[in-house]
Amino acid sequence: MTRLHDALDAIAQEAPPVDLAERAIGTARRGRFRTLASVAAAALLVCGGGAVALNRYGGDDQRTISTQVSDVLPDRDVGSARYAYLDWCKRDWKPGVNTSSFAGECAQWRIVTEEGRTFRMPQALGVYTEQSGEKYMNDSAPLVISRDGRRIAYYSEQDPTVRVRDLASGEEWPVGTAVDRASLVQHGGLIRLSPDGRYVAVAGDPREPGLLLDTSSGRSRPIPTGWWPRFISQEGVLLMIKNEDQISTMSLDGERAPTVLSKDLRPLRGVLALDGRTIAMLTEGDRPDKVSPEGIGPVNPKPDSVTIFDVGTGEVRSSVKLRGAPKGLWAMGPGGWLDEDRLLISVPSGRLDSATPRSGGPGAGDGLWDMGQTAFAVNVRTGQVHEIGTYPLRAQTANVIVPGL
Amino acid sequence: MDRYEGFREFVSARQQVLMRTAYLLTGDAHLAEDLLQIAFAKVSRHWAKLARDGNPEAYTRRCLINEFVSWRRQRRWHAELSSAHPPDAGRAGGENDALHRMALRDALDKLAPRQRAVIVLRFYEDRSVQETAELLRCSPGTVKSQTSDALDRLRALAPELAELLSDADPVHQEVTR
Numbered sequence: 001m002t003r004l005h006d007a008l009d010a011i012a013q014e015a016p017p018v019d020l021a022e023r024a025i026g027t028a029r030r031g032r033f034r035t036l037a038s039v040a041a042a043a044l045l046v047c048g049g050g051a052v053a054l055n056r057y058g059g060d061d062q063r064t065i066s067t068q069v070s071d072v073l074p075d076r077d078v079g080s081a082r083y084a085y086l087d088w089c090k091r092d093w094k095p096g097v098n099t100s101s102f103a104g105e106c107a108q109w110r111i112v113t114e115e116g117r118t119f120r121m122p123q124a125l126g127v128y129t130e131q132s133g134e135k136y137m138n139d140s141a142p143l144v145i146s147r148d149g150r151r152i153a154y155y156s157e158q159d160p161t162v163r164v165r166d167l168a169s170g171e172e173w174p175v176g177t178a179v180d181r182a183s184l185v186q187h188g189g190l191i192r193l194s195p196d197g198r199y200v201a202v203a204g205d206p207r208e209p210g211l212l213l214d215t216s217s218g219r220s221r222p223i224p225t226g227w228w229p230r231f232i233s234q235e236g237v238l239l240m241i242k243n244e245d246q247i248s249t250m251s252l253d254g255e256r257a258p259t260v261l262s263k264d265l266r267p268l269r270g271v272l273a274l275d276g277r278t279i280a281m282l283t284e285g286d287r288p289d290k291v292s293p294e295g296i297g298p299v300n301p302k303p304d305s306v307t308i309f310d311v312g313t314g315e316v317r318s319s320v321k322l323r324g325a326p327k328g329l330w331a332m333g334p335g336g337w338l339d340e341d342r343l344l345i346s347v348p349s350g351r352l353d354s355a356t357p358r359s360g361g362p363g364a365g366d367g368l369w370d371m372g373q374t375a376f377a378v379n380v381r382t383g384q385v386h387e388i389g390t391y392p393l394r395a396q397t398a399n400v401i402v403p404g405l
Numbered sequence: 406m407d408r409y410e411g412f413r414e415f416v417s418a419r420q421q422v423l424m425r426t427a428y429l430l431t432g433d434a435h436l437a438e439d440l441l442q443i444a445f446a447k448v449s450r451h452w453a454k455l456a457r458d459g460n461p462e463a464y465t466r467r468c469l470i471n472e473f474v475s476w477r478r479q480r481r482w483h484a485e486l487s488s489a490h491p492p493d494a495g496r497a498g499g500e501n502d503a504l505h506r507m508a509l510r511d512a513l514d515k516l517a518p519r520q521r522a523v524i525v526l527r528f529y530e531d532r533s534v535q536e537t538a539e540l541l542r543c544s545p546g547t548v549k550s551q552t553s554d555a556l557d558r559l560r561a562l563a564p565e566l567a568e569l570l571s572d573a574d575p576v577h578q579e580v581t582r
Binding site: 002003004005007008009010011012013014015016017018019020021341379382384386 | 413416417420421424425426427428429434435436437438439441442445502505506509510524525528529531568569570572573
């Protein structure tokens with residue numbers, strides 16, 4: 001033995017204890033090697049809103065999401081949501097032609113819980129059955145799930161407003177701003193929840209201010225007109241963007257960070273997460289921007305880096321190339337922090353070119369498309385990209401909602 | 406028969422030993438856990454065969470090393486934040502040891518992946534040149550040159566480690582085995 005050995009051994013002894021046996025055997029049994037790299041770090045992740053296990057991401061052991069749902073969401077005592085989806089009952093949706101035929105259960109959001117139960121939500125507006133062909137991209141009312149899965153936010157046409165619901169207690173909080181259905185169908189709507197669902201931000205008609213609300217205290221503050229909520233931190237600080245190239249933050253006390261122009265960073269559509277002082281975003285480091293004719297940002301974002309910059313000055317603090325990312329990784333941007341090092345993003349599975357068979361087009365003779373999502377964790381320090389779960393869904397039109405996004 | 410019979414026991418028995426190696430390779434607990442989990446995942450895919458007529462630990466270790474080396478990009482952000490602090494002369498023994506560890510840790514962070522792997526395999530795991538070559542899938546000559554280069558680089562990065570590294574001469578090591 002050498003003194004070098006002793007010094008190395010002293011460092012090695014600082015390695016924290018691990019208990020990977022159950023996770024390793026669980027992953028092995030599922031035969032899901034590709035997800036294991038991230039399940040690896042699983043354990044419990046701490047980032048403000050409490051512990052989040054990475055293995056809560058993904059569908060139920062790769063079974064394709066079913067459309068057969070008869071149970072209505074109970075008033076209370078519902079377990080945490082694992083994901084939500086709309087699949088138009090796997091039928092072809094033709095805006096302006098057959099949209100009205102989807103009224104009823106095929107237009108309703110489905111909530112899938114950690115226990116594997118699936119419920120319909122008749123009280124939440126889902127598919128816009130009156131949508132025109134011109135607005136075909138705006139196909140449904142928003143629904144989001146807090147990162148911990150315990151709360152959801154949805155649009156209630158009856159009120160009409162956005163409501164935050166605690167799945168266990170059944171308690172609900174209306175956001176307060178009345179938004180009629182016609183406005184949503186015309187302009188679309190956006191809802192953001194903080195990791196534990198305490199804070200909610202909504203926006204819709206770009207001519208009207210949005211709203212940031214603390215469900216615990218009832219305090220609220222308008223979001224300046226023209227700004228879109230992007231992410232809410234555990235402390236209730238709202239990260240917002242304007243015209244795809246301006247970034248700022250706002251708190252319920254009215255504190256505003258200086259507006260940062262992000263033109264030098266060539267951000268993809270939006271910003272994406274914050275820890276109060278820094279913002280992380282996926283960027284195309286070496287590629288020139290391809291801005292759409294409308295000037296609304298990169299047309300076909302293909303991130304190759306993850307960049308951290310100062311929210312107050314816009315200065316880059318670090319930028320690291322992505323590695324381990326599947327070919328075809330395409331993302332609007334990370335949606336939140338999984339822990340202090342990792343961002344969460346979700347990508348349409350059909351766009352990925354990976355070892356796992358995924359058909360982007362009609363296959364298996366069913367005439368359906370791969371409309372599922374694949375969730376990834378991106379380590380902002382190393383650039384390592386890990387798949388953490390998949391949501392297989394074959395349909396002609398579909399929306400899949402991942403907790404925290 | 407359960408195709409993963411014995412896998413849980415294997416992971417339970419060897420994970421901490423392998424975690425220490427992973428930690429030395431990465432210098433980061435989080436990354437080390439990632440690395441080890443990836444290695445176990447690969448082992449699980451071939452568990453039936455490995456359990457029957459293979460050497461699971463050797464295979465795991467090889468996966469660990471290969472996966473680490475394949476992580477080409479070093480932790481640039483982290484590396485930029487770290488800095489070496491030369492120890493003051495005349496410190497007490499225990500304090501000097503701690504400072505040496507700090508300097509060694511910082512210097513290891515600046516090695517190329519294969520150089521770092523060679524240092525860990527040769528001087529922490531005390532593996533022979535031949536064993537190291539098999540794990541890295543290269544020739545013994547390459548291991549020797551990588552070892553020499555890595556030690557030179559450590560001396561250059563942290564001159565205060567000269568004494569610590571003085572008895573780690575690769576040729577001397579091989580002769581005495």
